[in-house]
Structure formats: C-alpha cells, structure tokens
Amino acid sequence: MKLRTIRIDLPLKHVFGSSKGRTVSVVRTVVVVLEQDGLCGYGEAYEDAYYNVTVEKILEAVDRIREDVEGYALADPIAFWRYLTPQLERNPFARAAVDIAAYDLWGKMKNKPLWQIWGTSIETAPISSHSIGIDSTVMVTDKFRECPDWSLYRIKLGGLHDDEMLLTVRSMTTAPFRVDVNGGWTVEQAIDMLPLLREMNVELIEQPLKYGDHAGMKKLRQKCQIPIIADESLRTADELEKCAEEFDGVNIKPLKFGGITPVRQLIDKARKLGLKVMMGNSVESTIGASTTAQFAPQLDYTYLDGPLLIEKKVGEVGVQLEKGRIIYPDECGTGFALRSTAPRYIYR
16 A cells, blocks of 8 residues: 555634633644555545544654555455554554555445445435534624534533533524534533523433532533533543443543544444443544544444535535535545535434
8 A cells, every 4th residue: 555644734614612611713633545456445534633643643653654555455354453453552643544444445446435344224324413612602603603503413512601602502593402512511500501401392311510520410410401422521432331320421532542444333332331322523524523433323323414614525426515514525445535526315
C-alpha cells in the first residue's frame, strides 16, 4: 500500500459552543489516504483538546508506521488493525484514521459498502438529529433557520442560559429534542432541569454530569425518567460495565476507541449489557460522517450533521442528510470519494 497524509483546516459556518465555555471556529483535521491496486481509502482524525490530541501528534504517530504500512498488502482490515495496534496504542485517533482508511479501501476492493458487507440494511437506519451549539438567542435563532423543518434536534447545554436555549428552539419547532451537556451540570442542576426537559419533549440526555461522578449519576438516574447516554464517561472499553450501572446507553466514537474494528466489538458488548447505542460524528468532514453512517443500521441514535456545520467540504461524494434522512451514495467502502457526481439511493 501507499500512505499519504493531508492536513486540512475546516472553518465553521458559526462558532460552535459547548459546556464550560469551549468554543470552536476552525477544526484542524488529518486525512489519511491508503492506496492499493489503483483504489484509495480515506480516513480522518480531528484535533480534540479534551483528549489532548493535536494534529501534530496524529501526523507524528502515522509517520512512525509509514514504512510498515507501505510494506503491507491489505486483504483483511481486522488483521491489519492487529498488526498496527502495538505501534499506535497510545494514539487511538491516529490508529482510527488509518483503520478507517483501511476499511474504506477494503470495501472498495470488494465493490460493496461496509453496511452491506456487514449484512445490515439501510432501511433500519435511524433519523439523524441536527446539532445547535451554545450561543445567544439571536444566534440560536439564525442557526435554526439555516436548517428548519428537521424531525429531530440535538441541543448543546451546560451553559449559563440553558432554559433560554431550549425555549428559543422550542418556539420555532415541535420536533423532539436531544440534549448534550458534555458534563456541564452538577447533579443538583440536572435534577432542577428535569421538569423543563420533560416539558420541552427532550427524549434523551447525553452526558449530564462530569466524568467520574458516580454518586451523582446514581442519584440522577433514580429521579430521571428520560434515557441518559454516556459519552465522556466511556473513555475506554473497560468502563463499559460501569456505564451499564449508571446509564441507559453509550455514545461510541471510532476515534476515541481506535477505529472501526474495536467499535464493532464494543457495540456487541454494549448490546449484551442491555445498553442503547448512539454514534455520531463530531464537527468533521464528509469522511467522518460517511464512516459513522455505515454503522447506522446497528444503532438506536445517531447524529451525522458535522459536515453541515463547516464552511468547506473535503469532498462532495459521501453520505448526506435531507432533514435528518440519511442519503447513502452508490459508492463502496465508507461511501466517500473525491468525485463530483455519483448515483445514489435514499433511505426514507
């Protein structure tokens, strides 16, 4: 195989805010390209301050394995992942980018999309929500008007005016809400918010309390009838059983766990523990969204709207959304390609 890396800055249409004052205006990302037999596979990993991941660290990690990758002939992505894991174990984001590129290439070699290789059907894929970051009521209104009439919205909370955020969006739509707090509430704040969340037709709460607040989560779960999903509380696969004691479901992200291979294993373990499964792409390009969409038929909840939040797209061919409906391109692997047109079929 041949290996290339591409550094890309993705400027956002609007500053995207989450709890504790974290805001993003540009996402720095690394695209990994694997080429074999005239076909190219694409993977992506973005910079994440929360996990102390920078593009420099991603590029350095990928560069260390360049010689090993370029001496490898891809036939089985699982074997390839095992081959690379010892060298990339300390950088799961870099490992994920390479693993995703390998799966994309493998799917193209087999001339099938991953969801089809895995024996699933896109007809069972859930609707994607559209995300609205923490902002002023004026900006929240403007953001909503750019994507009106969706059937589901995911609202970032954990700021100083959560009630205003919810009421502002509710004044413009009757669609159900999901809220993502990124650990921005105390247990007391979360309990105080429950009546308003029920009134606003909030169907799930993602990561209400900070990582490690086990006592608070047990107390909250006793009082909360709305499903609660773990994100930051699930940092490693070893924490899955603990999450099953405190949450109703988990958000499993390929970058956090090192790629597609471990995520498939983690989904199986989560199901056996009776957990609901969410997957979403962060503020990423179409590469990231298309990868996550391959898992959609296996999920209870998903959000794939990251590409809608950025000003420029890495490529035009890949999974897209029509007011939450997932549109799969007639493209193999993860569905991403650097071409201007491609036939497509639509999940309705």
